[in-house]
Amino acid sequence: MLELDLPLAQHIVDRAMAIVPYNINVMDAQGMIIGSGDPQRLHTRHEGAQLVLANRRMVEVDEQAAACLRGVRPGVNVPLVQGDQLIGVLGITGEPAIVRPYAELLRMAAEMLVEQRQLHAERDWQRHQLEAWLRHLFDPQVSLASLQVEADRLQLSLHWPSQVCVLELNATHQVAAGQARILTALRSISDCLCAPLSATEVLWCRPYSARRDDRAWLAQADEREWGVARLLVSDPVSNLDELRQASQALQALKAFSAEQLPSQRLLELSEHRLATLLHSQRNSWLLKGWLQPLQQLQAQDRTGVLMTTLSVWCRHDGQAQVCAQALGIHRNTLRYRLERIAELSGIELARFDQRLQLSLGLGLLTPQG
Incomplete structure (x- = not known):
């Protein structure tokens, strides 16, 4: 009452x-x-x-x-x-x-x-309860069973397949106003759920559509001056368990992209799945051992020429002529650099598995200042 x-x-x-x-x-x-x-x-x-x-x-x-x-x-x-x-x-x-x-x-x-x-x-009250439930998706301490019980109590209408998104906002003095405008707009969309995750983040759960153009949506957000810095998008999910896992995967994607792709505005989990997975395990003993050859190379490459060469070489799938042209060097110079990379890292570049190790590892290294 x-x-x-x-x-x-x-x-x-x-x-x-x-x-x-x-x-x-x-x-x-x-x-x-x-x-x-x-x-x-x-x-x-x-x-x-x-x-x-x-x-x-x-x-x-x-x-x-x-x-x-x-x-x-x-x-x-x-x-x-x-x-x-x-x-x-x-x-x-x-x-x-x-x-x-x-x-x-x-x-x-x-x-x-x-x-x-x-x-x-x-x-x-209903909105606050819903926002608390959405935030609990990111909290591993809250069990899936508890999420289901709370969803039933709130009579949440979850539509499958769904897609989880995280909006990162520009940290300006007007961020609160921008976040309020975004939340108002998203709440008006049928079958969408949204909640503020922090002062500069918004969680958006929406029905999945293969025809959706997120780049166009970002352009509209810019026109409306919502202050959206980045949009992170999960794969489509079909149940609450997958929704919870997709939400937590976006947190890992956020950490990876902030370190390795800071200027990219649209980040789809489907395009960075393996790199995100490896980045989430970057402190494990197994992965540290995997990165050790690259770290050896990085430590001895004072000018950064070899690391740049390796990055371009991996980007062009080891195609020597295309790589040399991209670097603006002669093929003999490229061959010398690759031999030096193999010597310093201890990696056999002729082996596919070890080339893959280098290629994936480049996206996990912390840049040297």
Whole structure:
């Protein structure tokens, strides 16, 4: 049940007194005046309101009756009801015969304002519960069973296949306003769920569509000045378990892309799946051993020429002529550099598995400053 508070009570008074030329009081469920056109009457007890609360009916007070009651002036006092609950009293000051016609109309208007406030409160509560549920997708401490129970309680309508996205926002002084605009826009889209993950991140769960053009969406976001820096997109998922895994995979993609692809705005998990997986394991003993040959090369390549050559060579799938042209060097120079790379790293470049090790490892190395 919604309780009358001072801001709501005064809002009712201000709206009513903009219509009728009489003072209006709003009393709470204890008969205290918490909203009034006469500030001196605020926070005083109204015995007429207590009579209304005790009898659950209209109470009219004339001059004679007012003289016998504390804190009361002539007028009409009517109960305010929300649902089946008596939540307060509305009083209109004046000769009862004159103000009586206004009383019922003002009560109806006041109860509509209370109901509107209640609906807003329920919507806000529902939104906060939904946002908390979405954030729990990223929390490995929250079990999948708990997520399912909470989804059922909130009556979430999850549509499959779905797709998880994370929007990273530009960290400017207007980031809060941009985030608010994005959330408002996304909430208006049918079958979409969204929540702020942090001051500069928004989680967006949307129905999957193979025809969706995310580059065009980013262009529209720029036109609307939403301040979207990057968009990270998961694979389509078909159930809650996959939704949880996709959400956590985006966190790994975010960490990988921030280090290795800082200028790329659109990042699709499907294009960086293996690199993301390896990056998420970058502190493991196995992967450290895998990266050791490259780190040896990097440590001894003071000018960076060999690392650049290796990167271009891997990018062109080991095609010597194309690689030499891309680097602007002679094939003999390229051959010498590759021999030097093999010598310093201990990798046999003729072996496919070891070339693959170098190629994937390049995307996991921490750049040297």
